[in-house]
Amino acid sequence: xxxxxYVRVVLTFIAVTVVSLMISSxxxxxxxxxxxxxxxxxxxxxxxxxxxxxxxTWQPExxxxxxxxxxxxxxxxxxxxxxxxxxxxxxxxKEQNPPxxxxxxxxxxxxxxxxxxxxxxxxxxxxxxxxxxxxxxxxQTTDGVYAMFLQPNLKPQRENFRRTNxxxxxxxxxxxxxLILMASRFLVSPLKKMTSATRQIARGDFRINLRMKRRxxxxxxxxxxxxxxxxxxxxxxxxxxFVSNVSHEMQTPLTSIHGFSQALTISELSDKERIRYAxxxxxxxxRLSRLIRNLLRLSSLDSDKHPFQIEAYRLDRQLRDxxxxxxxxxxxKSITFHLHLxxxxxxxxxxxxxxxxxxxxxNALKFSSEGDxxxxxxxxxxxxxxxxxxxxxEGMAKEDLQRIFExxxxxxxxxxxxxxxxxxxxxxxxxxxxxxGRIQVESELGVGTTFRVYLRL
Numbered sequence: 001x002x003x004x005x006y007v008r009v010v011l012t013f014i015a016v017t018v019v020s021l022m023i024s025s026x027x028x029x030x031x032x033x034x035x036x037x038x039x040x041x042x043x044x045x046x047x048x049x050x051x052x053x054x055x056x057t058w059q060p061e062x063x064x065x066x067x068x069x070x071x072x073x074x075x076x077x078x079x080x081x082x083x084x085x086x087x088x089x090x091x092x093x094k095e096q097n098p099p100x101x102x103x104x105x106x107x108x109x110x111x112x113x114x115x116x117x118x119x120x121x122x123x124x125x126x127x128x129x130x131x132x133x134x135x136x137x138x139x140q141t142t143d144g145v146y147a148m149f150l151q152p153n154l155k156p157q158r159e160n161f162r163r164t165n166x167x168x169x170x171x172x173x174x175x176x177x178x179l180i181l182m183a184s185r186f187l188v189s190p191l192k193k194m195t196s197a198t199r200q201i202a203r204g205d206f207r208i209n210l211r212m213k214r215r216x217x218x219x220x221x222x223x224x225x226x227x228x229x230x231x232x233x234x235x236x237x238x239x240x241x242f243v244s245n246v247s248h249e250m251q252t253p254l255t256s257i258h259g260f261s262q263a264l265t266i267s268e269l270s271d272k273e274r275i276r277y278a279x280x281x282x283x284x285x286x287r288l289s290r291l292i293r294n295l296l297r298l299s300s301l302d303s304d305k306h307p308f309q310i311e312a313y314r315l316d317r318q319l320r321d322x323x324x325x326x327x328x329x330x331x332x333k334s335i336t337f338h339l340h341l342x343x344x345x346x347x348x349x350x351x352x353x354x355x356x357x358x359x360x361x362x363n364a365l366k367f368s369s370e371g372d373x374x375x376x377x378x379x380x381x382x383x384x385x386x387x388x389x390x391x392x393x394e395g396m397a398k399e400d401l402q403r404i405f406e407x408x409x410x411x412x413x414x415x416x417x418x419x420x421x422x423x424x425x426x427x428x429x430x431x432x433x434x435x436x437g438r439i440q441v442e443s444e445l446g447v448g449t450t451f452r453v454y455l456r457l
Contacts, residue, residue, distance in 0.1 A: 013180040014173070021169040028165060044150045045117070047077060048137035051148065055139065063141065067091050080149040081139065082109050112136040112147035120149070190218050194225055201225075206233035250291065253284035260284075294423040297355075301430045308434065313350050315385065315455075316341040319376060322357040329365050333372075340377035344385055346455060352431045353455075359424040360389050360451050367393035367449070383457055384437070390450040396443040404441060405429045 051070060060066040063081060071079050071091030081089040108118035118136040134151040190212060197208040206229045210222040260277040263269070269277070323330075323337055330337070364374050368391050375390040396404065407426045432439045436456055443449040 010177070010180055010184055013184075014177055017173055017176055021173065025165055025169060029161065044135040044152065045137065047074065047150055048135065048139075048148065050074075051079070051150070052137075052139060055141065059142070063143075063146070064089050078151040080151070082112075082147040082149070084113060084144055084146075108136050108149075109147045112138050112149075113145055115145070187218070190214070190222060194222055197225060197229070201229050201232065204236075206230070206236065250288060253288040253291075256284040257281050257288075291423075294427060297427055301427065301434065309349050309351075310347050311350055312345055312347050315344045315346050315348075315353075315387075316378060318350065318354060319357055319378070319387070322354060322361060323376075325358070326361060326365060329362070330374075333365070333368065333370050335365060335368055335371070336373045338373055338375045340375070342378060344378060344380075346385060346457065348435055348455065349431075352434070356428045356431050356453065357387075359428045360453075363424065364389055364391035364393070364449070364451075367391060369393060380457070381454075384454045385457055387453045387455070388450055389453075390448060392448040395445040395447050395449055397445055401441055401443060405439075 051074075054070060055066065058066065067079050067081055067089050068091055071077060077091075079091045081087075083089075108120055111118045115138050117138075120134040120136065134149050136147055136149045139146045139148040194210060197210055200208055208226065208229050210226045210229075212219050212222045214222070260281050263277050264274060264281075319341060320339070323339075361374070361376075368374060372392050374392075375388070377388045377390075379386045379388075405425050407423055429439050432453060432455075438454045440452045440454075441449065442452075
């Protein structure tokens with residue numbers, strides 16, 4: 001039970017509250033004593049003046065009766081008179097107002113009898129500095145000057161303060177504990193909901209709902225879990241699509257190889273048919289091998305350990321070399337190139353970018369018709385080298401442009417009209433991303449397609 005966050009929050013609050021109340025009570029009591037002691041001297045002086053006025057008005061013959069009745073009128077004071085001959089007269093209410101100890105005021109008697117005021121101090125019960133406990137003032141009587149000592153009774157005030165402070169603290173603790181019990185449920189409830197959601201995600205179900213209107217840290221955590229579930233769901237769907245696409249791409253050549261291999265076992269085949277079947281098997285084998293190489297390349301590019309060798313080289317020369325490598329394709333279709341290249345040295349991985357240009361130019365050749373032209377230009381733009389490869393082929397629809405860089409995606413719905421696995425553009429984009437560049441595509445059906453690659457200089 002103690003492991004529950006709800007219980008821990010409540011117990012922590014109660015412990016902190018109790019400690020805080022104890023500290024605040026101690027500070028408040030010390031402050032109370034300090035405040036009372038600071039104001040006591042002036043008040044006792046005023047009370048002494050009142051006693052003198054009362055004596056002048058009353059003119060009593062018996063000082064004992066005067067002290068007793070005056071003390072009954074001023075219940076919060078204890079009065080002691082000391083005459084010149086050492087005679088002592090105390091008020092009788094000694095339980096409520098204990099008299100000043102003999103040792104405390106003996107030395108102050110002479111001072112008061114000489115006509116001066118005297119303050120009697122003693123150590124605080126809490127071990128603090130000396131505090132005033134009584135004041136001595138001269139009292140003019142018909143029998144001469146008496147030393148009158150006035151001592152306040154602070155015990156009832158202290159008890160009332162302690163009682164009031166204790167009631168306030170207990171009320172605060174009870175009310176606070178009740179409120180934290182309610183508030184803790186409000187705090188812990190979304191955490192329980194998030195725990196349930198994470199368990200749902202662990203089971204492979206990413207359809208969770210943690211939409212909250214809260215804008216605090218818990219709300220941000222819920223939003224992060226919701227976003228994580230959404231992205232994991234997309235990754236899971238991509239994984240399924242990837243497996244499906246790989247299975248489809250591998251199944252087609254394997255089916256052809258299997259079928260034509262069986263056909264070769266037929267003894268009635270002519271040599272011309274055997275050569276044709278063997279050629280088809282070879283073509284499908286190369287197609288399957290190319291697919292596997294591309295998958296391995298993508299896997300290597302996705303890993304953090306892919307070799308990345310930066311070197312300085314002429315980008316314009318590399319583009320020309322790639323075009324020459326693809327000469328058999330563009331000469332067979334009578335396609336011409338229009339090059340607008342300037343001398344430009346970049347820092348990049350030569351082999352990887354060569355793969356990018358090969359994929360993009362090969363795509364342009366594949367979707368161009370007989371006698372078309374392809375334009376390749378290179379410019380500088382805000383710290384980037386911009387390479388544009390434009391063809392005048394079939395083009396693509398707008399809905400295809402949003403998915404053109406997805407793995408195994410083919411804009412042509414038949415998937416078999418052109419050779420290819422749908423990985424070339426994915427590989428090209430991944431390489432450009434590794435070079436901290438970007439690739440854009442513009443296309444229109446029946447007009448053509450333009451790929452622009454931005455490389456940081």
